Amino acid sequence: MNDISLKDALKVVGTRPVRPDGVDKVVGRAQFGGDATMPGMIFGATVRSPHAHARIKKINTAKAEALKGVKAVITAADMPEIVSEEAFVGEGPMNFRDLSNNLMARDKVLYDGHVVAAVAASSMSIAKAAAELVEVEYEVLPHVIDEIEAMADGAPVLHDDVFTAGVDPKPTKPSNVAKRVEFAKGDLAAGFAAADKIIERTYKTAPVHQAYIEPHACIAAYNADGQCTVICSSQGQFMVRAYCAKLLGIDISDIRVVPAEIGGGFGGKTLVYLEPLALALSRKAGRPVRMVMDRVDVFRGTGPTSGGTVKVKLGAKKDGTITAADAEIILQAGAYPGSPMGPAAMCCWAMYDIPNARAVGVDVVSNRPKVAAYRAPGAPISTFGTESAVDEMARELGLDPIEMRLKNAAKNGTKALYGPTFQNIGYVETLEAAKAHPNLQAKLGPNQGRGVATGFWFNIGGESSASLAVNEDGTLVLVSGSPDIGGSRASMAMMAAEILGIEVEHIRPIVGDTASVGFTFLTGGSRVTFATGMAVCEATNEVVKQLRGRAAKIWEIDVEAVEWRDGSAYPAGDNAGKFEPLSLADIAAKAARTGGPITAKGAVNAQGAGPGFGTHVVDVEVDPETGHVKVLRYTAVQDVGRAIHPSYVEGQIQGGTVQGIGWALNEEYIYTKDGRLDNASFLDYRVPVASDLPAIDAVLVEVPNPRHPFGAKGVGEVPIVPPMAAVANAICAATGVRMTSLPMSPPKLKAAIDAAGK
Amino acid sequence: MAKTHVTCTINGEETEFLCDPNQTVLDVLRDDLGLTGSKEGCGSGDCGACSITVDGRLTCSCLMLGPEAEGKSIGTIEGVATGDHLHPVQSQFLKHAALQCGFCTPGLIVATKALLEKHPNPTDEEARYWLAGNLCRCTGYDKILAAVHAAAAEMRGESA
């Protein structure tokens, strides 16, 4: 059954069963982060900076503490001072000290919304009133938001201990440029010299938020014996545990983190904002503390992803052969170093086999919330630049954009700019499938245009644990350590059911807390179906082995003479037909007499995740009077390796695509002159709504990944990479106007159309 | 602050509660009545996660104050299924994988049910505009619309 070429032999994988956690979610019974309660719980609230950059001169909590019903007030003075140390706990680079200071500002506030104190009280309204009573004296400092302005001489410097890493010679002065990385191959100068046509452009993207609909929420209890329980919605219960332990100086074994259902994350819930504060408040108050953000706090204090500048230079021959490609990606890290400029640089040319190429990433701090991962971190920003440039080149050379890409496509054996040599990739297959899709036959009318763009994401593996236990009646419980954001419990159960040869309904998959399942890296990087799936398969194979052993014992034959198929043990070889097959239920019923409980664990550090590629084609109509863009048709093709549950794979592609459309057309952080976020609500930060969109046609291409038992590749992140360039390219096709700055909102597009006199 | 005594009907059951005059119906449902199926995504009427019906009318419970519920008949996600029998909107959401994280789902189901009770056969555009007040960040709405149309067909008695 590990022969992935035998797709037709699969009975469960590739079907579309109702997800096991579905009913709870449609009847309103599923428990999300803000739904849990504990006996005696009180309510926490935060005090946030109104300034983009300021020194904290004094905090006076006396009035807040005196308010009736207030149980605890904390500031940075109540949190251990953490030394600078790289953390490998979440997604992307992180430093424990920076995270501690991000949770609760110590000497300086670095952005509007930075937490300076927290209170806990017997009701939410008292907690909010107490937060208002905390008096903070600030010395306001000059601030900077934009990454280019932050790099300029004379810009306000956020940290006096940040010296640009990765440059030679080592700088002697601190600056906002935290780091520079470079990936290069071949000879750029020679490549450009060999080009018939060179395109050079600078692109700009606005900072955007992940905008999960569930605000951050947790409840935390610090018991008198030092034992802690945290129930929260996050992308990794082990991540929350590790951060709480480190930031509060508690042993890991004293903290139990119970994963609640998570109402969307997209990378934004791969770090902590509330949990350590709630625990610190609980420790001080002696009561469990619940903290739930409101939407304004979510926008001001969490997430977002970088805004950035992408400088692209591209050279090609008349026939479309790319001879040289260069990109510099400058990304805002927010208040502390750690933008996704690395993956941005690594991904931006990965779709192409280019002899001479370079990608440079630059990490720049500025007075915005510390950025968090957002779906394929960095890649959508850099790829907006590179895929816009490739489109412009195709247009200049009079080539079809898909043909241009086919001509230069990365294939098996292509050595990627960032190092590895690709194997079993399906980029060309996505281009071919897009070309063949009926949507590309649709006739376009006036002011309508078609745009193509492609994208890449690595997908990752990493550490995962799972355990499987056979119940007394032959049903099973499957525990894994991966929070399920988009239906992964279903795919875990399906893989186990496929191996066991039983119906998926006989397996109950759950997400374990940190005390009931082995360590599992967080849900991110499109790793769960791949890596946790491998742990599940390992555990299931072991259970099958034990089941065969039990049958052998019952029949008193050699285990090698027992075959497992369709959910039952069969005598094989010489013994074939000698005994009646034993079903899972039969064996389970006899477990006590044949050796006791039947359980197994899977624990992997999965390597060999298959990289993902997608090709998107979008048709838009531009209203030249208003600059409004209507998306008419959208085709998103992706190589998914093997779709375990195709509906949820399509769902990932559709959801990622629509986030990309929002990023392209509407979404942006808007700041006032004094550095305050001016649009911290869903009214003013406009994510796509149902009436903005057409159907999103997700097309699955399957080039299996031989490193996974069923051939799965990660799917969640690729789909957000191409849309911005695809939409820009379609707008250019419709209007002749090349938009180089996101979002391509009506006023901006209208101005560009007017300026071009079209 | 003196609490206000309110009598109303919630999911068909007569219910009494005490609330602060400035407390929202959403907070009353979630914090005082244990009906946590309605969610708060924004608290400002922009996301629809808190959708309920008030005398049959689709309403954001985060924008309605507790005392305003006096004498009203309120429907929440907890009242959509009958016992363990799912409403067609619920079963079609499951069948069509119209949820990923599921946080927007209660609001979308309440909104869809309200739509189909009023307009049993909406066009795609009508359905999309009706649901424009319900944000979903996970699905891109595609499968939600498929579920809405399938539920409409089922409720009309057509074989889905």
Ligand code: FES
């Ligand atoms: S919580 Fe009521 S509309 Fe968002």
Ligand code: FES
């Ligand atoms: S399913 Fe997550 S917001 Fe809709």
